[in-house]
Amino acid sequence: MDHITNRAIIPHIDLKGGGLTVAGVSKTYEAKGDATEVLRDISFKVGEKEIVGVVGRSGCGKSTLLKLIAGLDRDYVGHIGLDDNEVTGPGIERGVVFQEPRLFPWLTVEQNVAISIHETKIPEHEKRELVTSNLALVGLTGFEKKFPHQISGGMAQRAALARALTSQPRILLLDEPFAALDALTKMQLQDEVIRIWERRRMSIVLITHDIDEAIHLCDRIIVMSPRPGEIKSVTEVDIPRPRPRVGSGSTAIRARLMSDLGLF
Amino acid sequence: MGLPITFLALLTLGWEMMARHLANPLVPDVAEVGAELVDIFVSGVFFSHMTITLGRVTLGFLVAFAVSLALGIVMGRNRYARQFFEPAILIGLTVPGLVWALLCVIWFGISLTTSTLAVALSLSPPLALSIAQGIKTVNADLQEITAVYRLSILSRLRFLLLPTLTPFLLNGIRIGLSMGWKVIVLVEIFGLSSGVGYRLNAEYSAMNVAGVLAWTIGFAGVMALLEYGVIGGIERYVTRWRRVATV
Numbered sequence: 183m184d185h186i187t188n189r190a191i192i193p194h195i196d197l198k199g200g201g202l203t204v205a206g207v208s209k210t211y212e213a214k215g216d217a218t219e220v221l222r223d224i225s226f227k228v229g230e231k232e233i234v235g236v237v238g239r240s241g242c243g244k245s246t247l248l249k250l251i252a253g254l255d256r257d258y259v260g261h262i263g264l265d266d267n268e269v270t271g272p273g274i275e276r277g278v279v280f281q282e283p284r285l286f287p288w289l290t291v292e293q294n295v296a297i298s299i300h301e302t303k304i305p306e307h308e309k310r311e312l313v314t315s316n317l318a319l320v321g322l323t324g325f326e327k328k329f330p331h332q333i334s335g336g337m338a339q340r341a342a343l344a345r346a347l348t349s350q351p352r353i354l355l356l357d358e359p360f361a362a363l364d365a366l367t368k369m370q371l372q373d374e375v376i377r378i379w380e381r382r383r384m385s386i387v388l389i390t391h392d393i394d395e396a397i398h399l400c401d402r403i404i405v406m407s408p409r410p411g412e413i414k415s416v417t418e419v420d421i422p423r424p425r426p427r428v429g430s431g432s433t434a435i436r437a438r439l440m441s442d443l444g445l446f
Numbered sequence: 447m448g449l450p451i452t453f454l455a456l457l458t459l460g461w462e463m464m465a466r467h468l469a470n471p472l473v474p475d476v477a478e479v480g481a482e483l484v485d486i487f488v489s490g491v492f493f494s495h496m497t498i499t500l501g502r503v504t505l506g507f508l509v510a511f512a513v514s515l516a517l518g519i520v521m522g523r524n525r526y527a528r529q530f531f532e533p534a535i536l537i538g539l540t541v542p543g544l545v546w547a548l549l550c551v552i553w554f555g556i557s558l559t560t561s562t563l564a565v566a567l568s569l570s571p572p573l574a575l576s577i578a579q580g581i582k583t584v585n586a587d588l589q590e591i592t593a594v595y596r597l598s599i600l601s602r603l604r605f606l607l608l609p610t611l612t613p614f615l616l617n618g619i620r621i622g623l624s625m626g627w628k629v630i631v632l633v634e635i636f637g638l639s640s641g642v643g644y645r646l647n648a649e650y651s652a653m654n655v656a657g658v659l660a661w662t663i664g665f666a667g668v669m670a671l672l673e674y675g676v677i678g679g680i681e682r683y684v685t686r687w688r689r690v691a692t693v
């Protein structure tokens with residue numbers, strides 16, 4: 183593993199400065215005297231407007247990590263901070279998109295999207311504008327009044343993205359958001375995420391199984407090893423955007439990622 | 447629409463044949479019952495008593511609804527609450543409506559408390575049970591979404607809990623109303639001087655079988671209207687988001 187020169191596991195990370203800070207986070211699930219250590223001493227930073235990918239085998243704790251960052255589970259050791267604030271629970275400055283769209287089946291697309299700013303104290307017409315503009319951003323104009331069962335899986339995932347974007351988050355947390363989609367729709371949505379990111383410039387944490395997806399989207403890729411989940415390596419992706427789908431620059435990175443994942 | 451009407455027509459025809467065959471004053475023919483029916487409708491007696499009965503059921507129902515929603519949610523959410531209240535629900539389910547009616551009349555006499563309490567006591571157990579079961583079907587993924595966007599308790603109720611509970615509530619309302627009618631009529635027979643049950647008892651005491659039948663038919667008609675018209679309408683409206691299978 184010595185060939186990896188850019189390991190960024192810093193023993194102490196200070197919480198100051200913009201972006202997301204994860205410092206020394208460990209997580210153990212306890213159930214009836216049976217304890218499973220899922221995450222061990224995870225530390226990394228996601229700078230402002232950075233896209234950081236997390237790849238790792240199934241079960242290595244990626245979703246658990248995302249849940250902790252989202253503030254959905256506070257039972258862990260270590261520190262998680264966004265900008266200068268310690269994360270103590272969920273907050274709309276962190277938009278989350280899960281592997282499934284998780285839309286409310288009894289609400290229309292626009293009602294679903296509006297959920298993310300339902301508790302925000304801004305005038306009704308501003309909320310409507312936010313919903314409309316974000317639906318337009320993900321290409322769902324014309325589908326506002328449809329119920330989730332009336333739209334395709336790709337469109338449902340776009341709606342979930344629009345819901346996360348509508349609260350104007352500082353950081354987007356994406357947990358394998360395109361894993362359930364066909365290859366073409368997936369590529370289309372990946373490019374759309376880049377397009378949206380170029381306009382909004384928020385930070386993104388992208389959890390994925392897909393090495394090509396990570397290389398195509400991320401500034402930096404964290405490889406996790408399982409049982410317990412630990413950071414195995416951190417790889418910078420310095421291919422300029424727009425990145426070609428097929429190209430020479432990615433071959434070396436792909437090879438390194440695959441070796442870190444233990445794939446050959 | 448055609449088949450139910452055919453059934454009702456055949457029932458009327460069968461009744462008429464039976465009445466003619468028996469030629470007994472205790473089995474009035476269709477014309478007699480019809481005349482009685484026209485009489486109570488035209489004079490307005492039916493509507494005034496029906497309104498009173500409906501009001502009593504509605505009041506009892508509202509109390510039952512509020513109590514069972516709270517009880518059902520707590521029981522569905524908390525294992526200890528469920529274990530604690532389970533015996534109450536079981537007792538409530540097994541005690542016949544007749545007993546509630548009798549006890550309430552004995553304890554509270556001729557009052558609004560009697561009718562409200564008797565209806566609420568008979569409706570709450572099945573309704574609470576239905577809601578408690580519904581709460582367990584709340585989607586954990588969607589619950590996480592309500593947490594991510596920090597929805598208030600009220601918004602969670604509105605966007606997640608109530609829509610999830612809708613089929614269970616409608617089912618509970620159906621069962622509840624059909625039980626509520628039976629209880630309220632009993633209460634009115636035992637202890638009240640107005641309402642459909644009171645009128646039924648009066649016609650019974652006068653040995654006017656045509657009267658008993660006319661009141662029963664009118665009553666059943668209103669119930670059917672409520673069931674198919676009102677509840678069915680609500681159901682169609684609140685479940686309009688459902689995917690309809692095309693196969």
Ligand SMILES: Nc1ncnc2c1ncn2[C@@H]1O[C@H](COP(=O)(O)OP(=O)(O)OP(=O)(O)O)[C@@H](O)[C@H]1O
Nearest residue numbers: 211213218220238239240241242243244245246247
């Ligand atoms: N609520 C829980 N209680 C106990 N163990 C859990 C719980 N949630 C997850 N785990 C365990 O934690 C480990 C990591 O799960 P996690 O869902 O984070 O993995 P993952 O990396 O996201 O996997 P995948 O790529 O398949 O989504 C797994 O071994 C899982 O069994």
Ligand SMILES: [Mg+2]
Nearest residue numbers: 244245246357
């Ligand atoms: Mg996962």
